[in-house]
Amino acid sequence: MAEEVVPDVVISRLPWYLQTLNQLARQGMHTVSSQMLAERLGSTAAQIRKDLSYFGGFGKQGTGYSIYYLIEQLQRILNLDRVWQVVVVGAGDLGRALTRYQGFASRGIEIGLLFDVDPKVIGTPVGPVIVEDVAVMEEKIREKGIKIAILTVPAQAAQEMADQLVAAGIESILNYAPITLITPENVHVQHIDPVLHLQRMMYYLGDKK
């Protein structure tokens, strides 16, 4: 009775659906059809129904989906029905901006720890936390049992920091450093690099100014 594995590309779309459903809920809507949701997302009705069907039937023929109920279900599926603590490594401009980012709290994410190597910033407050020394990072992460890290250190330091994070029990790394990290395969790494996105766009801009 092998559990069917849900493709990662489906998982990656669920948070996006959730975001838009929350928007619709805020606008006072109660029900939405796959067709309407697709228009809002720039997706297709068939894909949304197919994606949701991996997890069960959440809609009603003839009327569509209860927005409130679907939000609840997606949150449950994605394990968002609780607060996740996250550690930020690197207290430069970007690390500080992320630590202070208002959009986290409302979506169940809490920055629990922030580390840097620079003695000048260690001990200073940033948003809800105080910058701590990378030297005590492993210990502190273990203490809090944190599983998710955001990495915002310079490229040269990134691999070394990633190794330390893995050693500390981190299982998911959101990497803002412009290098490809090497990690054990049970560690999920996602890479965010604005330069890569911009360069992709430049291809389509051709030789325009």
Next chain:
Amino acid sequence: MAEEVVPDVVISRLPWYLQTLNQLARQGMHTVSSQMLAERLGSTAAQIRKDLSYFGGFGKQGTGYSIYYLIEQLQRILNLDRVWQVVVVGAGDLGRALTRYQGFASRGIEIGLLFDVDPKVIGTPVGPVIVEDVAVMEEKIREKGIKIAILTVPAQAAQEMADQLVAAGIESILNYAPITLITPENVHVQHIDPVLHLQRMMYYLGDKK
């Protein structure tokens, strides 16, 4: 004689190849095989060769690819053999961090303009530029002929700002606001939202702490 269209998924991988090739070049290497490059990237040799073959034959049987030559060719293909000016809209924490980001200059990206609505920040310097009033945005963007924008305003303001950017002639938007933008189909939008990435990871973390 229809020109074959290169799939977008291929285009999206080229900047990633380029990043790693630059790393290898900095390490003093001169030549790389598709096999070695694949290992470095966590990709496959066949895919790299297939991707490159859309644009021509850049390698030599028996020896592989000249790193220097391949970098040159990828830069040409992606239109990176020049400096692209970019406008940042929103001078909050994130907009300021991006405007000051050191990683842009070395990769041919220059922040040319930065806008905000807040009178308290208008006129203040951020990295290489001075914050200007969104009221003059359209005019200034046209003047400089900028085609690429980075959007870092709050969700409620994002669609309105996107509309203004499109009106100003912007053709590519890198959107950091947590909403799905609606734009004409000739405008390329890419969405960066750390929350969506983190939520995807949370699915795989299951019910771990």
Next chain:
DNA sequence: TAGATTGTTAATCGATTAACAATC
């Protein structure tokens, strides 16, 4: 020359789309 590795074609795999019976 022998060995290595490309570029390309064909085979496979997986994801998206279309279609429709079930049903609210």
Next chain:
DNA sequence: TAGATTGTTAATCGATTAACAATC
């Protein structure tokens, strides 16, 4: 009941992988 829309199956489409002749 009639109309609308789901959940699911089958058909299509496209991307990845494998294989190998060409050739440096």
